[in-house]
């Protein structure tokens with residue numbers, strides 16, 4: 001599968017020197033469909049309750065147009081936590097193109113810049129930047145963990161869980177790896193991710209790029225969906241080993257527990273606002289090129305048609321696939337134990353339209369562009385009994401797609 005014409009030409013020195021700034025581009029691809037947005041506006045939102053404020057801001061910007069029903073799409077990428085020093089990003093491209101198996105089309109994008117500016121100024125913590133500009137966060141590599149640091153972090157979590165006497169049941173911990181990369185490398189990485197991981201959602205929003213298999217929430221015509229992943233094993237060397245790993249994943253009590261906390265967190269958060277199609281869906285095993293996951297699909301109908309997909313996400317996030325159980329304690333422990341602010345890693349990333357419908361994934365196995373490089377990040381869920389050395393191997397498997405896409409030597 002390829003979408004060459006949505007991506008800039010690369011390969012010659014002249015083409016690479018002229019690539020569009022990566023941080024300003026919007027890309028979203030799944031299966032054989034892809035979107036690219038260019039230019040336009042950026043809204044940055046700081047402070048508390050960023051998702052609900054972004055939802056309200058978007059609705060005001062849409063409603064303030066002469067024809068509120070005219071098609072328009074915005075892309076959102078928000079930090080894991082409202083405590084992050086990095087703002088939530090809303091990109092509203094001026095120009096949108098869509099590629100499918102049948103070709104490439106410009107798609108209508110009805111932005112009213114004055115209505116957007118009014119909506120931004122009504123929110124005290126929002127800023128509007130022109131030309132699709134998105135500032136890059138600072139490099140944090142000095143304080144990052146290496147493999148040994150990550151293993152020590154896992155041990156620290158296990159000790160805290162043991163001391164909590166069952167009160168802290170699960171925590172997801174992550175690590176970063178910053179590597180050099182320029183804009184052309186990042187465009188090339190998108191092409192590679194698209195080619196190698198068509199089962200995932202490949203994204204680039206405001207300099208954050210990745211290939212995620214996890215969908216936090218879709219909202220379409222009153223229907224809501226979510227795909228929760230938690231509990232993973234690396235791929236085997238051959239089919240027989242893969243079959244054994246899949247069987248272990250489906251039956252291992254610790255991995256099952258790790259998954260159940262995540263699925264439960266989504267079901268419990270949706271139950272007050274959604275009529276669930278199945279209140280207790282069973283997990284299946286999802287196999288990706290680099291890893292096997294336990295996966296639960298959740299579907300239902302919204303009881304109240306107001307709001308946007310971001311309000312559904314605000315009710316869900318952070319799920320125990322990226323936070324833990326109970327959520328507030330897990331998020332506090334993550335803040336205390338992890339050496340680097342997660343920024344937009346493990347945060348919601350996706351799009352919404354004029355009806356508030358959309359598709360919001362979890363920004364996993366991704367990279368954040370920083371000056372001169374890209375900060376890769378992945379994590380894993382810990383429940384009592386986790387083995388630090390196995391967790392180090394799992395993170396390596398999760399970082400593999402981005403490392404391969406960037407052409408980084410694999411040791």
Ligand SMILES: C=C(O[C@H]1C=CC=C(C(=O)O)[C@@H]1O)C(=O)O
Nearest residue numbers: 229230231232321378379380381
């Ligand atoms: C937090 C991440 O993965 C989550 C999603 C799927 C499986 C997970 C796991 O098995 O630990 C994690 O909960 C990540 O990839 O950065």
